[in-house]
Amino acid sequence: MPAAQIEFSKELTAFIDEWKAKPGSLIMMLHRIQEEFGFIPRLAAERLSRSVGLPLAKIYGVVTFYHFFKTTKPGKHRIAVCLGTACYLRGAQDLVDEARAILNLKDEEVTDDGLFSIDEVRCLGCCGLAPVLMIGNEVYGKVEKDALPEIIAKYREI
């Protein structure tokens, strides 16, 4: 039986072809794959394994070691709440709990409609704006718990 296939864009294929010859480039290729799919799909890891000649176990060893790589598909709108120390001290954990309560989510679950998932992330680096959360590329600073329902509602429409 032929192995299930996954479509790679031309750019991604070109990137892998360019990088696979360079030493130590596995992490760079995984970044590029995650950029394309939003996570590292199993089939993509298998395809990468075949094209660069690395055992799948090696690839998964690396993927699961680093927090940045995801093996499950995140929500369409990924809510990243900063849990760096500055944000934590200014109440970021409450934001995580509240956002999870609003969306009825646990840990890294995705809402049934596939719209939202919540990530606790390390320092987004705008500590002056603490507590901070990010949805897509939009940063929200000095967020109050009470403002969350409104912020989240905005993304239900998009």
Next chain:
Amino acid sequence: MAYKNYILVCGGTGCESAKANEIFTTLHHEAEAQGVKNDVQIVKTGCFGFCEKGPIVKVLPQESFYVEVRPEDAKEIIAEQVVKGREVKRLLYKKNAKTSDTVKLEDIEFYQKQFRIVLRNCGVINPENIDEYIAREGYTGLERALFAMKPEGVIQELKASGLRGRGGAGFPTWLKWDLTIKAKGDTKYVVCNADEGDPGAYMNRSTIEGDPHSILEAMTICGYTIGAHKGYIYIRAEYPLAIERLKIAIKQAKEYGLLGDDILGSGYSFDLEIRLGAGAFVCGEETALLQSLEGKRGMPVPKPPFPAVSGLWKKPTVINNVETYANVSVIMAKGAEWFAKIGTEKSKGTKTFALTGKINNSGLVEVPMGTTLREIIYDIGGGIRGGKALKGVQTGGPSGGIITAESLDQPITYESLSALGSMMGSGGMIVMDEDDCVVDISKFYMAFCVDESCGKCAPCRIGTSQMHAILDKISKGTGTEDDLLKLEKIGKAMTKASLCLLGGSAANPTSSTLRHFREEYLEHIRDHKCRAGKCKDLVVYEIDPVKCIGCGLCARKCPVPCIAGEKKKAHVIDKARCVKCGECFKACKFGAVNKK
């Protein structure tokens, strides 16, 4: 062509997050619309440091320092300042909200005690334009190294400067380079550690975003000195803006013949490549970082051999952090003698800190070594938010310890911070006030270390989990006094036996708070009480029947709901059902809800 005005818009991540980009484009748009686009140059610079008041816009030549600027203010800035030559008073920095008196840039307390050499170009030049870096002595250090010095000369210069590594441990930079020169091997590498993983620290990111060429120049000087032809910058993937600026800088440096083959016709060639990290704190440890650069799991390996002898792909490698390199460029441009005058006898130069937490002026600061914590917190930082009492300052992030109010007058040096049970670290400086609970914070840092422990060595893998479990117990009021002894014992074992500094210092936040705030731990254990009210399981909410007027606001806010009472009569909380969310406490306008 000279312009009438120059407008500098902060393009650091903090200000960009607060719409600085929109301000930048609106300014351009307005300059064009109001017919003055030839009178003004609008530049996006690196971080000004005063993140608390961002987004920041500075207008030259008046040196107008505008704070908390919004995109809709752009029209007025162009109309008033560029067209009519008048400052926009309402946007100027003011000392506090009560006064309308504006403060001139040179008088702003946040900047007065600072001395910026690492951040010398941040907020001054356009980081995406190599000419502006060159105009400020950029690449003169490289030129000096290539044409006026031999590699030994560079080593002598660094030795005379007294520069020590800014990544945390403070190892003399010249010695690291010299060991690599002496190591056997034809192929050698230069690596820059830009994997700034300490939560609450962003000095390195700001340096790269504001002045990327200073890193490129220093790495090239390092390559020339140790005889390497290839360098890698290992940077967090979470820093897209810094990565972009590095890419632009590398491209421009190559076009100018300052990087690549036959640099400035000297015959020396050096190439740089950017590699992305993927979110692993342990990769701040140099041997783990090198593993990750090789495309593997970022797990540390035992030292010796040190990277200077056997580093990347087992070749001799110099690995320094961003701030160290940024210092090298200045030293080579201005000379060791100039640099050695700054700082204290054993700690030369300056140090950057990301000042955050319960402080009035959050931001990026750079002070000469030997400055006291009091000066940083009260003079530069403007004191504690809301007039609360200072509990302590955490330096060194999850690897450092808490420094209490009694030690604020200690001058900051590598030695003094270690003596206080903390460490210089990379420069995170988190201020905590009386509302912060030491048990909660220790638990927070330990949870971080549990998450980030790579799992290779048992002391760190098991030790962090055990300590976290005990801290969790204490925070829930089920700890015993014996647990405190266990914490100390496990901490000591981890410190001694861990393979790398992650495990070796993971106990620091807990052991330092145990030393300074033992009575608070005991309160949690004996009295089941958290005085800061942060450990939710120990907090009890009660309504004071005398103060309560029975307005019912708390009952409406309660999500459970567990507050009952008749209108205009004192309400009561059913403690058994209370989830301790604190909504009633926040809602009550009469101070009738007590938190114990």
